[in-house]
Amino acid sequence: MTEIQAGPGAAVAAAPVSGDVPAIELDNVVKEYVSHGEVVQAVKGVSLAIAEGEFFSLLGPSGCGKTTSMRMIAGFEDPTQGVVRLHGEDVTNVPPNKRDINMVFQSYALFPHMNVWDNVAFGLKRKKVPDTEIKRRVGEILEVVDLVGREKRRPKEMSGGQQQRVALARALVNRPRALLLDEPLGALDLKLRQAMQIELKRIQREVGLTFVYVTHDQSEALTMSDRIAVMHDGLVEQLADPREIYERPASKFVAGFIGTSNLLSGTVQQVTGDTAVLALGASDRILIPADGALAAGATVDLTVRPEKIKIAKDQPEGDLSVVRGTVAEVVYLGTYNSYVVVLGDGAEITVFEQNAHDSTITAERGDTVWLSWQPWHSYALR
Amino acid sequence: MSRLRASLTPYLLLFPGTLWLAIFFVIPTVVMLSLSLQSGDVVNGYAFTFNWHSYVDGISTYHDQIIRSLVYGLFSTLIQIVIGFPVAYWIAFKGGSRKSVYLFLLLLPFLVSFVLRTISWQFFLSDNGMLLGPLKSMGLVPQDFHILATSAAVIGGLAYNFLPFMILPMYVALERIDPRVLEAAQDLYASKVQTFLRVVLPLSLPGVFAGVLMTFVPATSDYVNASVLGGTSNTMIGNVIQNQFLINQDYPTASALSFTLMALLLVGIFAYARALGTEDVLEVAAR
Missing domain, CATH: 3.40.50.300 (P-loop containing nucleotide triphosphate hydrolases)
Structure with missing residues (x-):
């Protein structure tokens, strides 16, 4: 895959297959x-x-x-x-x-006065494809979309899913x-x-x-x-x-x-090696890859995905982003728990915790918790 | 109790209309049917004789007017389709946010009485009137040219008077067509003409069908247009029935002619529905 640059106003992207003419x-x-x-x-x-x-x-x-x-x-x-x-x-x-090229419409836009077969054959007939070939190709495509035996049905006599497949067949049959x-x-x-x-x-x-x-x-x-x-x-x-x-x-x-994300912003306090440190409060810090562009004093907007964050009652050790807050909401969602944690400055962070081992939850509403994540999970936004 | 009320609701809703039709349609129809089989005259009174002679005499005397009525009705209906379809199409697809304004304009003539409108046509079409006067003074048509008292005037009047009843159902059918369906046709390689013939036209046929019913029947049985615009040689069966009822007071003949016309129209409608039943029409159009 070739490198892709994009952004407002400069939305240019190379096609992944180089050399070929784009479709x-x-x-x-x-x-x-x-x-x-x-x-x-x-x-x-x-x-x-x-x-x-x-x-x-x-x-x-x-x-x-x-x-x-x-x-x-x-x-x-x-x-x-x-x-x-x-x-x-x-x-x-x-x-x-x-x-x-052919289009599959949002509301399917099937011809209400034609049965399935005539709907699907419409394009081929307009292209003056010989009858025997129309017969063969329509039959084949109806097999692909699993509508054999329903050729004589009208669109209004079919379920939404079936109509959807007719719409798909009607487009695909024209190759x-x-x-x-x-x-x-x-x-x-x-x-x-x-x-x-x-x-x-x-x-x-x-x-x-x-x-x-x-x-x-x-x-x-x-x-x-x-x-x-x-x-x-x-x-x-x-x-x-x-x-x-x-x-x-x-x-x-x-x-x-795209998905759920936590948007945070902070000021760069210092840059050590390839990591910038953002200060949020007394014990809170966010580490973020510096990639040469960040200098002390710069303001950074960053995002971190809820599933990257660990939630704990005790202060975690190591070179991690660490913030402290109060649990405002706990939702049990089956495969995972969702927490909303309010930080000291009022910012809200959503955390997803996988229910991998048992169904006990780490923290209750009102608990003070530590959130931590790896530096590379902070992603600076332009 | 509430279940009883619920099961009665449909009948309660139907009751006023049913009562109205029973009093003002069914009873007069039965009376007319009985009249058509009576003999006698207005002075000595009528007696029920189960006599079909009113039908036989009526048809043999007035078959010209019956046929003329059907022909006029047919031609005026065809003219209305030709004139009305583009109007309905335009309002439905190009009317934009002003559709209701155009529909109102279409219905505006109804604010003037039917007879008055026809009489104003008489003025408009008269031998030296608004239309022919200027044309004659410019020498574009001969001095003895006239439109009034011709079949053309009657057919024109019928087409004019019933046109909104043709346009409205066609408009309703066209308006219901999803524009995406037309795009789908184009996407599937249909040209504009093919899209019209293969998709728009078949989908509008139920509206055309309804429009024909709503205009052919009243046009065929109309007598105002023929008496105001048609002169003496273009009378329709409606004029004959009116004369028999109100002037000759020959109620049996008038009733017999009414029922003859009704029977012809009913047979015609059923044949038409049979031949052009919308489902079948659509099936054919899909080929």
């Missing part, structure tokens, strides 16, 4: 709308290069521009500025029916060069959603197809993606693989949006 490219794309006489920028300059065969997610809250970006790839929206390329070819002004999926699992319940996540990932691996997946569900994006572009306010905040995004969030926004 999908957005080159400094801007989308403006006029709403009530005012110009609104939905996408403020996004550049992405999605590699052939990659499972790529656009992740962000609603209104972040992820769906608009995808709709520009599909051709439903014309960019105000910038260029869209598919396999190196400029398709900015090519209508959607002339683009060799597009890339598949765009707009929150395709949003309407399903949790169990089905998880099953479909695995199913989608399996199909993507088997077919070797480029998937662009729009979602606001961070766990879905983390589970399935090769790379994720976290979008916020019309820009790409970070573009990296799931591990990098989770472990090394590029901004406060990413740290807050």
Whole structure:
């Protein structure tokens, strides 16, 4: 995997496979709308290069521009500025029916007046594929999505999960060069959603197809993606693989949006070797990798994940970040306990403690506790 | 107690409407049916004779008017589809936030009485009226050209008067189409024309079907347009029935003609529904 740099305004990322032409490219794309006489920028300059065969997610809250970006790839929206390329070819002004990619819509958008077979065969018929081949390919894809025997059903006679699979088959049967999926699992319940996540990932691996997946569900994006572009306010905040995004969030926004994180800030007191020491209070200190950029007196925003923190009644030993606080909340969550600890300065820290051994909890509400974590688990935010 | 009330609720809700229809529809219909089988005249009174001669005489005398009514109804309905569909389509897909304003404008003519609207058409279409006067003075049409008292005037009047009843159901059907479905069609390589023919049109057919029912039936049985715009040679069966009832006071013939028209329309509607039942239409359109 090549090195990826990203950040607001400078969202440029190399595709993981070097040398090849990217399957999908957005080159400094801007989308403006006029709403009530005012110009609104939905996408403020996004550049992405999605590699052939990659499972790529656009992740962000609603209104972040992820769906608009995808709709520009599909051709439903014309960019105000910038260029869209598919396999190196400029398709900015090519209508959607002339683009060799297919989309799975959020609400499936199945043709309500057609049965499953006709829905799935629609694209092939428009492409004037011979009847015998249509028959074969539709039959094959219905087998893949496990809908054999339901060819004559109408969409409204099917469950959400089945409709979802019809939508998927309807797109896949055309053997597009890339598949765009707009929150395709949003309407399903949790169990089905998880099953479909695995199913989608399996199909993507088997077919070797480029998937662009729009979602606001961070766990879905983390589970399935090769790379994720976290979008916020019309820009790409970070573009990296799931591990990098989770472990090394590029901004406060990413740290807050992906998983649970504790945001802290402090002033650098001293730098020893490759470790900077931040003072928070009398007995509290946070150690953080200095990587040459931190000098005494600098203010640092940092994040630490709840599962990296150890909670204890006694003061821990060693070169650790150590803070003291009072337990404000204890929640038993089965696989782990969640604590909210209030520090002396009022900052709240969430701690997850794995229920590895027994179900006894370390501290009760109101207890004074010590929290500690390794220096490398503090991650400074830009 | 509450269970009893719950089981009675549907009947209570239906009661006022059922009572209304029983008094003002079922009873008059039965009376008319009996009238159509009576003999006699208005001076000496009528007696029930189970005589079908009113039907036989009525149809043999007025079959021209019956056929003309069906033809006028058909043509006015076709014109309304052609004019109304684009309007309904435009309001549904391009109306944006002003849809309700456009729908209100569509219904605005209803604030003026049906007869008055038709009479204003008479003025508009008269031989030297607002339309033909300027055209004649410019020499664009011959001096003896006229529109009033032609079939075209009657069909035009019918199409004009019932147009909103055609547009509204078509609008409702078109408005219900999810725009994403149209995008899906384009995404699946359908051109704009193919998207219209394969998706928009079939999905709007239930609305067209309803619109045809709501306009063809009243247009066929209408008599105002023919009497105001049609002159003497374009009378429809509605005019005949009106004359028989109110002028000749030949109630049996008038009733027999009413039932003949009703029977024709019912048979026509069932045949139409059978031939164009929406489910089947959709099935065909999916090919």
